[in-house]
Amino acid sequence: MGEKSVVLSDCSNTSVEDANDYWKHGTVVLRQQLSYHFNFDHREKAVLEQFIDTGAAVLFGSRANSFLQAVIPLAFSFNCIKFPILAIAAASSSHLSALRETQKFRSLAKLVRRDAVLQETRILAMLLVVLMEILMGDGMDSATYLEEIQKAVSPVCSWLARQDTDLHQIMSDLFFYYQSLLGYNFGIRNCEIRPSSFRLTFGLDQGTLQTLSQIRTLQKLKKQTSLSSNEFSQFATLIETKIQSASSLDHLGTAIQCACYLQLYQLEPGMELSTGNCLNALLENIKAAQIPSECQLLFPLIIAGTAVTATEDQNYILDRLGVIHKSLKFPFISRYQDLLRLFWRSNESLGTIIKYQFPGLFIL
The missing domain is CATH 1.25.40 (Serine Threonine Protein Phosphatase 5, Tetratricopeptide repeat)
Structure with missing residues (x-):
């Protein structure tokens, strides 16, 4: 019953924006919804709650709230969104079991990243996996993931051009921010780099x-x-x-x-x-x-x-x-x-x- 209690399944025809509109509330409401959500066990709820309360702000600063409102509702519904966020949240925790939890969530995130039927959900999942790998200090496959994203959206690149929702803005900003990171770190340039207002709070613009x-x-x-x-x-x-x-x-x-x-x-x-x-x-x-x-x-x-x-x-x-x-x-x-x-x-x-x-x- 727990698996069927999610708002949406990956087989749903409902768009990402429809799911996002349903959850456009404050972080208090997100935490309330999380508290009785059957798709999370007790420990997963605690990890995600910590990310909602403090983890997102540590990573994204002033953009934390827009990220939470756009992405966390999808984590309630899609495992490919849920697991990379849990891995990131667990990695910033100080309890003794954090390392084991991080590795478990990280493995699951890479395993299920292709499971989503909706293109937007699949792209967002890969963008989150890239962020997860960068924070783990082991982003060797990041260039491959970004190439997959590039192939998925070519030749139209419609989602890159669309910035009519917070979700599309975040996805576009993340993609081109990663391209800038690849250019500096490894001299890799997969596509034209457009302006991005995204940055990690402890990183460069x-x-x-x-x-x-x-x-x-x-x-x-x-x-x-x-x-x-x-x-x-x-x-x-x-x-x-x-x-x-x-x-x-x-x-x-x-x-x-x-x-x-x-x-x-x-x-x-x-x-x-x-x-x-x-x-x-x-x-x-x-x-x-x-x-x-x-x-x-x-x-x-x-x-x-x-x-x-x-x-x-x-x-x-x-x-x-x-x-x-x-x-x-x-x-x-x-x-x-x-x-x-x-x-x-x-x-x-x-x-x-x-x-x-x-x-x-x-x-x-």
């Missing part, structure tokens, strides 16, 4: 990711082609101008800006002085940026870690990452710490270590 992608492209051009010093300088100047245009008055924004500069200067020969000054400014702003912006220091800390040599600075970076991990608890943060420890012992570049030792680890 799409504009910064695209600037970093350009730095990565410059690095590849320098390595793979006979790029003249004049051509390299022109390309680097354009990127530097773009970084300057995103200037910020607060310590967090300045730290992110310094981290971008540092990645650029590390590519240019004869820039040791600029690199050293940039690293000093980066560390100063990291140390000055305190809570509530603590969790947004992930990117500046990683980039600072690629340049520091003093043991004191290395320990400081690991300690700050440890504080963030205690707050967010997601597995990818502890993998950042392992990545830096290995980088400091190795002569390989950060990109090479990620490619062979931490495949699928996203720098957010």
Whole structure:
């Protein structure tokens, strides 16, 4: 009876929007509906309730409510939506059984992601699986999932163009945000990247990711082609101008800006002085940026870690990452710490270590 008590089944002809309209209420109502929903056992209800109360805000900030209203009602009805959300919620919990629960929900999420009959539900399920894998620090299959989504919506891409509901807006924003992440982290570009207002609260916005992608492209051009010093300088100047245009008055924004500069200067020969000054400014702003912006220091800390040599600075970076991990608890943060420890012992570049030792680890 529990399986038949859901509002919709995956075989229903009712559209996703119809299901969503039915549940367009506040989070209090979502929690009330969850309390007597037969498609969840006692532990699943507790995990999802925690996500509704606090987990979504930790991930999405001001967009948490729109995400909850658009997506959680579908989790009540579709297992392919339910399990990735439960995996994400369990991964941010501190109880002793969280790791076991996370792995169980994660396995189920990947197993049932193709079960939905409705195209929109199937696409949303894959988008949530990608988010789940990124937060686990093991998003090696993310590019494959996004290629599946691209094939599913081609050639019309109607759902990407539609932004008439919160659900379609979220799906479109997630897709193009992921494309920007893939471009920066792995140099992968599956399609035209459109503007996306989405970002994780502890991650970079799409504009910064695209600037970093350009730095990565410059690095590849320098390595793979006979790029003249004049051509390299022109390309680097354009990127530097773009970084300057995103200037910020607060310590967090300045730290992110310094981290971008540092990645650029590390590519240019004869820039040791600029690199050293940039690293000093980066560390100063990291140390000055305190809570509530603590969790947004992930990117500046990683980039600072690629340049520091003093043991004191290395320990400081690991300690700050440890504080963030205690707050967010997601597995990818502890993998950042392992990545830096290995980088400091190795002569390989950060990109090479990620490619062979931490495949699928996203720098957010």
